[in-house]
Amino acid sequence: MSDLLADTNVALGVSGSIAAVKVVELAHELRRHGASVRAVMTDAATSIIHPWAVEFATEHDVVTEITGRVEHVELCGRDGWADVLLLAPATANTVGKVAAAVDDTPVTTCATTALGAGVPVVCAPAMHEPMYDHPGVLDAIDRVESWGVDFVDPRIEEGKAKIATEDAIVTGVARAAGDRPLDGRHVVVTAGATSEAVDTVRVLTNRASGRTGRAIARALSARGADVTLLHDASAAGEGVDGDPPWADVVDVESAAEMTEAAVAACVDADALVSAAAISDYTVERVGEKIRSGEESLTLDLTPTPKLLDTVREAFPDLTLVGFKAESEGDDDALVERARETLDRAGLAFVVANDADVMGAEETRALIVRRDGADEYAGSKLGLGLRVAAEIAGVWE
Structure with a gap:
């Protein structure tokens, strides 16, 4: 699926929340992104999901007690197997015990060992909301965060602090464990797309789903960046549930709003990746719904300012990455058009692709630099990782 967790060994600590029923799919998702997974479970967790199910999901024996093999050291010691310890789900009980260095379950014993050995620890809490809001639990979270533990915040829904999505947890693990x-x-x-209002109901827009931009934001976060994502949340597409937790999100609609937000966000930024399909034209909005079926209608389209040009003018030294989509021509023509954009706005590189990939799961793109062009084909998250690596290369 991607190399987000390639060659990463994840020790998965499961405690007794009902969210433990999601551990099988979480383990599969970690493995789909390249990780090897070995699980450790509390007694309470084994009452919710059988260790055999977790063994099936990880293809490794599950640790349910600490024996003479000193499993906690084997997994999470200084020379142990794990690159990262993931506590998911982590109950209020487990978080409190980790904060107090209480080692009365295999999971908390692994946590103490990992923290002492310098192994990264990621925690995904799950509990009822009043428990999550308890001053002692909040103090425990603050304390272990001060030790370097990364938390993947829960989703507050229906009076519960529900465990974060699998995507969020995987991204948090990649950020903690990887380069x-x-x-x-x-x-x-x-x-994503921007929309230009024609009247109170109708808009001019395009078919961009925003998948590529959101995948790039996720990959950048996994590689350590603090990310600000500008997109139209209402047009984010099927399967997108709320704002991604790995970025600070600014909701915009029109090309003008996108450009204004980009200039504001770039005040303290190191780079801008402009993956949005921004409207090339806008129209003067009518103040009420245009009645249909009465007569023909002509719209006067006005070109919108180029976002990259506007940002470049405001920030002459900022690292800029552009995207170029075309619907016709071969690779040579695509590279030529990409280089025109690269030279005009002084870009670090341009990601050029065929417009046919809009909305698709997979993509094919050309990474166009001044010294050449390379092809990428695969998932959009994989393209995001490639973009992250290219940006890091610019700053080396």
Whole structure:
């Protein structure tokens, strides 16, 4: 699926929340992104999901007790197997015990060992909301965060602090365990289509789904960047549930709003990746719904300012990455048009592709630099990782 967790060994600590029923799919998702997974379970967790199910999902024996094999050291010691310890789900009980260095379950014993050995720890809490809001639990979270533990915040729904989505947890694990060449960098990403209002109901827009931009934002976060994502949340497409937790999201609609937000976000940014399909034309909006079927209608279209040109004018030294989509011509023509954009706005590189990939799961693109062009084919998340690597290369 992607190399987000390639060659990463994840020790998965499961405690006794009802969210433990999601562990099988979580383990599969970690493995789909390249990780090897070995699980550790509390007694309470084994009452909710059988260790055999977790063994099936991980293809490894499950640790349910600490024996003479000192499994906690084997997994999470200084020379242990794990690159990262993921506590998911983590109950209020488990978080409190980790904060107090109480080692009375295999999971908390692994956590103490990992923290002492310098193994990264990621925690995905799950509990009823009043428990999550308890001052002692909040103090425990603050305390272990001060030790370097990363938290993947729960989703607050129906009076419960529900475990974060699998995508969010996988991204958090990748950020904690993998290479972070963009650590300390702030990158702004634009994604999806913009819409130009014709009247109170109708808009001019395009077919862009925003999948590529959101995948790039996710990949940049996984590689250590602090990400600001500019997109139209209402047009994010099927399967997108709320704002992605790995980015600060600014909701915009029109090309003008996107450009204004980009200039504002780039004040303290190190780079801008403009992956959005921004409207080339706008129209003067009518103040009420245009009645249909009465007469022909002519719209006067006015060109919109180019976002990259506007940002370049405001920030002459900012690293800019552009996208170029075309619906006709071969690769040579695509590279030529991409280089025109690259030279005009002083871009670091351009990602050029055929417009046919809009909305698709997979993509094919050309990474066009001044010194040449390389092909990429695969998932959009994989393209995001490639973009992250290219940006890191610019700053080396």
